[in-house]
Amino acid sequence: MNNIQNASRRGFLKGAFAAGTFVLGVHLVPESLWADASTNTAGVFQPDMFLGIASDGTVTIIAHRSEMGCGSRTALPLVVADELDADWSKVKIEQAVGDAKYGDQDTDGSHSVRSFFDQMRQVGATGRVMLITAAANIWGVSEKECTTEPSFVVHKASARKLSYGALSAVAAKLPVPSKETVPLKSRSEWRYIGKDNALFDLSDIVDGKATFGMDARMPGMLYASIEHPPVLGQKIKSYDDKAALKVRGVKQTLTIDTFKPPHHFQPLGGVAVIADNTWAAFQGRKALKIDWDTSPHAVYNSDQFRKTLESTSRQPGKVVRNVGDVDAEFAKGGKIIEAEYYTPHLAHASMEPPVAVADYRNGKVVAWAPTQSPQAVQETIAGILQIKKEDVTCHVTLLGGGFGRKSKPDQVAEAAILSKQLGKPVKVVWTREDDIRFDFFHSVAAMYLKAAVGPDGKPTAWLQRTVYPPIGSTFDVNAKYADDEMGLGWNNLPFDIPSHRAENGPADAHVRIGWLRSVANIYHAFAIHSFADELANAANQDSVQYLLQLIGPPRIVRLQAGPDEQEEQKRYPLDTARLRRVVEMVAEKSGWGKRPNGKGYGLGIAAHRSFLTYVATVVEVEVDDQGQVQIPNVWTALDAGTIVASDNVRNQFEGAANFGASLALLSEITVTDGAVNQRNFGDYRLVRMGSAPKHTSVYIVESDAPPAGAGEPGVPPFAPALYNAIHAATGKRIRELPLTKTKLV
Amino acid sequence: MIRFKVNGKERTYDGDPEMPLLWYLRDIAGFTGTKFGCGMALCGACTVHRNGEAVRSCSVAMRDVSGTSITTIEGISATGLHPVQKAWMEIKVPQCGYCQTGQIMQAIAFLGQNRNPSDAEIDDAMSGNLCRCGTYQRIRAAIHKAAKELA
Numbered sequence: 001m002n003n004i005q006n007a008s009r010r011g012f013l014k015g016a017f018a019a020g021t022f023v024l025g026v027h028l029v030p031e032s033l034w035a036d037a038s039t040n041t042a043g044v045f046q047p048d049m050f051l052g053i054a055s056d057g058t059v060t061i062i063a064h065r066s067e068m069g070c071g072s073r074t075a076l077p078l079v080v081a082d083e084l085d086a087d088w089s090k091v092k093i094e095q096a097v098g099d100a101k102y103g104d105q106d107t108d109g110s111h112s113v114r115s116f117f118d119q120m121r122q123v124g125a126t127g128r129v130m131l132i133t134a135a136a137n138i139w140g141v142s143e144k145e146c147t148t149e150p151s152f153v154v155h156k157a158s159a160r161k162l163s164y165g166a167l168s169a170v171a172a173k174l175p176v177p178s179k180e181t182v183p184l185k186s187r188s189e190w191r192y193i194g195k196d197n198a199l200f201d202l203s204d205i206v207d208g209k210a211t212f213g214m215d216a217r218m219p220g221m222l223y224a225s226i227e228h229p230p231v232l233g234q235k236i237k238s239y240d241d242k243a244a245l246k247v248r249g250v251k252q253t254l255t256i257d258t259f260k261p262p263h264h265f266q267p268l269g270g271v272a273v274i275a276d277n278t279w280a281a282f283q284g285r286k287a288l289k290i291d292w293d294t295s296p297h298a299v300y301n302s303d304q305f306r307k308t309l310e311s312t313s314r315q316p317g318k319v320v321r322n323v324g325d326v327d328a329e330f331a332k333g334g335k336i337i338e339a340e341y342y343t344p345h346l347a348h349a350s351m352e353p354p355v356a357v358a359d360y361r362n363g364k365v366v367a368w369a370p371t372q373s374p375q376a377v378q379e380t381i382a383g384i385l386q387i388k389k390e391d392v393t394c395h396v397t398l399l400g401g402g403f404g405r406k407s408k409p410d411q412v413a414e415a416a417i418l419s420k421q422l423g424k425p426v427k428v429v430w431t432r433e434d435d436i437r438f439d440f441f442h443s444v445a446a447m448y449l450k451a452a453v454g455p456d457g458k459p460t461a462w463l464q465r466t467v468y469p470p471i472g473s474t475f476d477v478n479a480k481y482a483d484d485e486m487g488l489g490w491n492n493l494p495f496d497i498p499s500h501r502a503e504n505g506p507a508d509a510h511v512r513i514g515w516l517r518s519v520a521n522i523y524h525a526f527a528i529h530s531f532a533d534e535l536a537n538a539a540n541q542d543s544v545q546y547l548l549q550l551i552g553p554p555r556i557v558r559l560q561a562g563p564d565e566q567e568e569q570k571r572y573p574l575d576t577a578r579l580r581r582v583v584e585m586v587a588e589k590s591g592w593g594k595r596p597n598g599k600g601y602g603l604g605i606a607a608h609r610s611f612l613t614y615v616a617t618v619v620e621v622e623v624d625d626q627g628q629v630q631i632p633n634v635w636t637a638l639d640a641g642t643i644v645a646s647d648n649v650r651n652q653f654e655g656a657a658n659f660g661a662s663l664a665l666l667s668e669i670t671v672t673d674g675a676v677n678q679r680n681f682g683d684y685r686l687v688r689m690g691s692a693p694k695h696t697s698v699y700i701v702e703s704d705a706p707p708a709g710a711g712e713p714g715v716p717p718f719a720p721a722l723y724n725a726i727h728a729a730t731g732k733r734i735r736e737l738p739l740t741k742t743k744l745v
Numbered sequence: 746m747i748r749f750k751v752n753g754k755e756r757t758y759d760g761d762p763e764m765p766l767l768w769y770l771r772d773i774a775g776f777t778g779t780k781f782g783c784g785m786a787l788c789g790a791c792t793v794h795r796n797g798e799a800v801r802s803c804s805v806a807m808r809d810v811s812g813t814s815i816t817t818i819e820g821i822s823a824t825g826l827h828p829v830q831k832a833w834m835e836i837k838v839p840q841c842g843y844c845q846t847g848q849i850m851q852a853i854a855f856l857g858q859n860r861n862p863s864d865a866e867i868d869d870a871m872s873g874n875l876c877r878c879g880t881y882q883r884i885r886a887a888i889h890k891a892a893k894e895l896a
Contacts, residue, residue, distance in 0.1 A: 212843055
């Protein structure tokens with residue numbers, strides 16, 4: 001059965017499209033799931049995604065992925081529009097609500113384009129063929145004589161043309177051609193794919209009309225601000241809200257139960273102050289007096305925990321990849337190099353703090369939220385309020401940044417819980433302090449690396465061990481190993497070393513741990529690419545030449561993998577030729593080796609593949625005699641396969657350099673007796689225009705390979721490249737983040 | 746009763762005089778182009794103009810708005826886009842876009858005082874405005890472009 005169907009005359013389209021609109025419905029989920037996901041009780045076909053062409057020529061495309069600044073909401077409709085050969089200025093994008101029929105809607109893992117590129121092409125191309133058939137029928141000519149130009153079908157021989165709008169009513173009555181008969185454009189025919197189209201929402205953003213979660217409103221809504229327990233898992237012993245209730249605008253207070261472990265995406269619990277505006281709710285909170293119960297997580301202290309992690313990293317761990325025999329190599333004697341690396345917790349600190357509006361009415365919830373995962377909103381709220389998932393409607397606003405934080409919908413659940421108690425719509429607004437103290441934190445990590453080095457300076461054996469509280473602790477209180485995160489730059493080292501072993505040691509979680517832009521790749525890349533540079537230095541060799549030797553000859557690196565990963569490896573084999581190419585490209589573009597390092601000036605390099613994209617970054621530093629570090633230039637070369645929106649991809653990698661600079665230079669979350677110490681941008685610091693890299697140059701490798709990730713892969717190589725540059729400039733090797741922890745002079 | 750103007754229109758307010766202008770604009774007057782980011786004048790997302798000067802509306806109490814003229818992103822240009830907004834479009838500055846209205850308001854006020862800024866002057870003027878997506882280099886380029894346009 002074709003996964004694309006003509007949905008023009010289906011009754012359920014009422015309201016979504018005007019009568020006479022030509023609508024194609026598409027199944028995005030595999031055929032085996034159609035019956036579950038795409039038919040309602042009456043057995044009516046319910047497609048997952050719509051492409052509609054109205055009689056006025058407006059092309060409506062449903063975006064089923066969230067927009068948090070990475071461009072998914074623009075890129076996927078651009079692909080549809082290109083194959084449809086539609087005029088982009090006539091395209092309207094409708095944001096989808098959360099619904100299982102869309103399959104995976106969690107906008108994370110840098111996979112929107114790579115997972116849906118082929119399907120978007122197919123639906124666009126199918127629409128184009130049907131419009132051509134409609135025109136050919138009207139003109140009484142062969143379809144083969146017809147072609148298209150943006151939003152028109154053209155018959156050159158008779159110099160006739162008809163607009164898509166004029167053809168929509170006819171196309172709406174046609175059967176859908178089989179996939180095999182629908183030609184896709186050749187790459188040279190693409191009008192939008194690979195070009196510099198702007199974000200669809202650009203104009204709304206610059207004139208302030210764009211609607212973020214913070215801007216969502218419902219009639220009659222109240223505002224809530226919630227005092228959460230300072231330590232994970234604490235419950236309220238007692239509280240006094242007398243002073244809070246005296247604050248002008250405050251209506252009442254309500255409690256939210258502390259979750260039962262595992263915390264999953266449930267609210268933390270606490271006392272909510274309900275008011276008729278946001279400010280009053282914030283003020284009321286300041287006047288609350290709460291006595292909190294104890295929590296087993298009050299034992300968590302960052303300094304002590306670091307020692308525990310480092311101690312674990314020196315002990316044998318669970319083997320996650322083994323090649324050759326590192327122990328035999330180490331036993332041979334010879335030159336052994338060891339190093340330990342440490343990286344702290346980080347907070348996401350998206351510019352828009354967590355926020356949501358929800359309305360509970362007659363057993364159903366309608367929510368508006370800046371969420372990366374509207375289905376997680378449905379599941380979480382349904383679970384807590386004991387209603388059906390289908391009775392939770394989650395509208396997705398634009399996200400004021402996400403970086404992984406907004407995959408977790410705890411604040412949306414808070415709004416739904418409060419709305420049920422109040423009988424009115426509620427907007428929950430987190431303060432910046434709430435955002436930083438009660439994040440799902442990027443994990444703290446300790447890494448131990450050891451190499452045996454041969455007479456040529458190349459390693460004959462390389463052991464690497466990583467230890468950190470895993471994201472799995474979100475779902476399982478007993479999770480201590482980071483099984484699911486090993487693919488994030490740890491069990492896939494692409495170096496040509498005869499003996500190699502990667503291990504993972506156990507660690508407990510005492511705060512909520514979550515995904516942050518490029519996730520475990522951040523610390524894994526920091527350790528691996530710092531260590532690679534240390535070996536180059538020890539061998540007294542040029543860092544780029546040494547790195548190319550480590551990567552070794554062009555080849556496909558076979559990885560141990562489960563069935564899903566094997567499938568992915570077929571489409572996206574780990575190809576060292578592509579990794580070498582980005583290294584060589586960035587070396588050339590940065591003028592590597594032309595100016596001598598030292599005396600406060602240096603270049604550093606790191607190359608890391610993540611989210612299937614190959615990235616090499618060179619960072620230039622100047623260190624003055626006060627030890628102040630400036631970054632005049634960053635050069636990044638990347639191979640992400642086929643690119644849809646080139647300028648946006650460059651923007652993502654420019655932004656990744658700044659994201660990398662924040663975590664490398666300034667950002668750190670620490671915990672004392674279970675409570676987070678940082679509060680706001682004064683003590684959780686991010687780079688600003690003056691401290692960020694001055695110039696970032698991004699070079700994209702032209703590639704016909706399938707599309708790979710763009711949002712995250714720029715981040716991991718930045719910190720090691722910067723630290724390698726600092727070593728080149730000063731001779732000082734730093735093995736922990738951020739730079740504020742180390743005095744350079 | 747506090748009297749003032751927002752985007753050229755007379756307004757009155759008789760609520761809590763300590764309420765920051767930000768929350769008046771967002772929750773009461775409905776000008777949601779001005780964003781909440783930190784509440785402590787540390788991020789610049791809430792930047793508006795008071796008598797033409799850039800201020801952080803999260804840290805300006807309504808009592809200090811009395812008798813002044815406030816301009817938000819919604820009122821920055823009566824006819825189409827302001828040249829700074831046009832430069833933002835042409836350079837394709839935004840990613841998520843949340844901080845950008847504050848950045849634009851800061852840039853407009855800055856260019857009102859300095860029509861031909863250097864990189865260092867731009868960095869200095871814009872360093873109170875955070876962008877977590879990391880569009881700083883594009884913001885600087887857009888300010889240079891707008892400066893040329895305004896000259």
